[in-house]
Amino acid sequence: MSDSGNKTGKLVMVSRATQVKEAALATLFFICAFVAVLAVFLIFAFVAWKASPLFSQIGLWDFLTGTQWSVEDNIYGIVPFLLGSLIVTAGALIIGAPLAVLTSVFLSEIAKPRVRNIIRPAVELLAGIPSVVYGFFGVVVVAPLVARAGGGAGFGPLTGWIILSIMIVPTIATLSEDALKSIPMGIREASFAMGATQWQTIYKVVLPAAKIGIIDAVILGMGRAIGETMAVLMVVGNAPQLFAGINAPISTLTSQIVLGMSYSSGLHRTALFGMAAILFLISMALVLTVRLMARDQKRKTKKKDKRL
């Protein structure tokens, strides 16, 4: 990518003042761009700082491996919430990811423009619905249905899975569709020319080619699911216990932070910030994974190009 801009600037005769102005503007732009870096750094610094007494007062090991959470007794083990977040996220992915990927395949490979023009906006609107509306819907519609089907009060992983899987579909579907769209048309044509059916082309040619992009999409959807707060808080039942069945209440990192924050103080607050720091690190790790996978992919294609 050689943008002619840089060179042109040198070729044209410009006054000193203009040069200074241009440089000043470039610096301003850089500062604006750096706001993002600063923000991420500040967020981590502040959350970590608020969580730091944790090391001396609870102990990182006890915090991460303790299975008991009791504010009254000042015992803060977050295994129930880690596990809760994991269960809720995993279930939402198992339901939501295939649905989203299939939808994206449908959009990019099968749908005629007329159908696509209905479904794609629908998927995007789904992404626009605020999470508190999803939560509300979960409370007044899904939870009673789950309760009728499985007994209990209807709050627990199952309700969480249903709501959360609907919520992550748009995230995954749009990203995965982007990945599918970036596959050159020629690959598909070659496959059809060899007599493959449409499904064979999708399954054996298009999907493998777009694999990395689709996995990225799923990982980012996972990030969305882990970090989701209000909707989850409203439907999982928030009991600080280990998994006891798909219809028994559990609690997640996010929901526990919201429930505790309004009245927390001292060590309890420290523990909540510790949980926030862990959420932050998880989301960073997911972004990093996507990054590394993309880089890996680039390297591989480069090698292939060389061989050719």
Next chain:
Amino acid sequence: MSPVTPKTGMDVLREKKLARKGGLGREHAANKIALAILWLAAGITVAALAVILIYVIVRGIGVISPSFIFTWPHGVNSEGGIWPTIVSTLYCTLLSMLFTTPIAILAAVYLAEYAKQGRVVRIIRFAADSLASVPSIVMGLFGLTFFVEAMHIPMSMLSAAMALTLLMLPIVMRTTEEAIRAVPRYIRWGSYGLGATKWQTVSRVVLPTAMPRIITGLVLALGRAIGETAVVFYTMGLAINLPLLPTESGRSMAVHLYLMAVEGINLPAAYGTAFLLMVIILALNMGARWIAKRYHRRMETKK
């Protein structure tokens, strides 16, 4: 938009030929089943949206009236309207838009036009991606500790707007950068060829050309900010108040809906709030879509 789907008429022909040849019946059946599954998946996705939309509309539309929109809530169970929450919501999101727009656009200009691809750009991009994926509750806690506790700005429109800026920034940065990159290279060459400096090229040629797409991105980010709950919860507070000063507290529609939904004594008000919230966000989405479409059509006719 380039046609992505293969010509379906051709496909049908090809399938028929294959089927007639015999021996490929199984592939043909598998194809049929697989396609049916794909249709089903897309159908489920659309159905989920339809169910939620219809439910909220059916339960909420009866509550909506001018008095619901334009009067204050009164009584302990929030009878009456939700006017202060609408104002609070729009106030703080527009304020955050005011912060976000210049920073995000200039940052995107830097990434797309000025920066040399290298370590610094990689770090900035990684930071933007990370910022976009920071869970909203973490953002809320940060807003509480940084803006409210450390900087001593009270829980207010201003604090909420700044926290929301962090939320919107990466979204707007990304859409703006894409919009700038989508501006054809030769337009720039033309500008440079006429002796324009870089900033002149960017400000009078590139940005105006990219503007419709930038606005689309902004509007979408605005929709996201309006529906945000956790961030606003910890930075704006819960007081029902009609804000005038940016340092005043308030309660956003999303927070109001949350409180109504869990307190649940006055469910009609919750349905009404959910309905209005959805209407505003859908309107913004449709608006963004309309801008993009109009721009697209003009582009087409120009060609």
Next chain:
Amino acid sequence: MHRIGTRSGTRPPFRPGTRLRALCHARHARLSPCVAAGLLVLILGASCVLVAGCSGDKRHVDSITVSGSTTILPIAEQAAEDFQKQHADTSILVSGMGSSAGIEAVGVTHTADIGTTSRELKDDETQLDLDMIPIANDGIAVIVHPDNPINGLSTNEIRQIFAGRITNWSQVGGADIPITLINRDEASGTRDAFATTIMQNAPFEIDAVVLPGTGQVREVVTRTPGAIGYISVGFVAPRFVDTPVKALIVDGIEPTEENIATGRYPLSRKLYFLMPKHPSILAEQYLQYVLSSEVQEGAVRDAGFLPVISGNLNLPTGSTSQSSGDK
């Protein structure tokens, strides 16, 4: 728009000529950054003027902050709203962050003029030198599904149930249905009161569903046959909902208004305003208003609570009748 572009284009090397404009596809949609920047400055300027104007107006407004218990939030909010209608130029900001936060706000950080609490003060909090004024009575009703044949339980049975030692309704003489426990979140003042009076601080069973609001508890109990939960008495049959729940008789005493006011019903408590020894005039006026019959019979009842008996008040000055003569 176009003119501005040309004018500013007279600077040294750049002259947006016709050729360039022809190159620009989206000419129609051009919004010059100069114009955009101008607009931005305009908006900012306008908002500054607006802000300045408003702050000018606001200078004479007396303002107090009330914060604390979410239980008391609805009463305080409603009273504040009506109070502000009657007294122009006053501003009462009410927020609910939990009793502990309210006590801290008025006693420690002094960010609030009045703190509200639905629980008694803890040892270290009693040393904060605050006046504690009861503003309402509250009884907590233990609620079950209307079809549940059980009509009453003893305090001990309720404790056993919420501690997870009794898990089926048949163990207390009911039908053979597993008990679904509905608990409140730990920030809730209602949970706190329930924990002190019924549980006597024995731990709650942790597999209970924890819900963050009264309404949700009520709604879930209404639709779940085996459920048991607890809410303020006033929400057992509020006028907004027609779905029924059944409030249990506890230790043989019905949760009637009289039994709660006298404290005979085991799950009775009082709601308090906390004020510094020398409150501002406005804070004092507001308190008087809250204690007036207008609020006591209005907002207090609407919020699901019961009026305090005025004889019990240890008010620093004045009486309730004085404030009602005020307006």
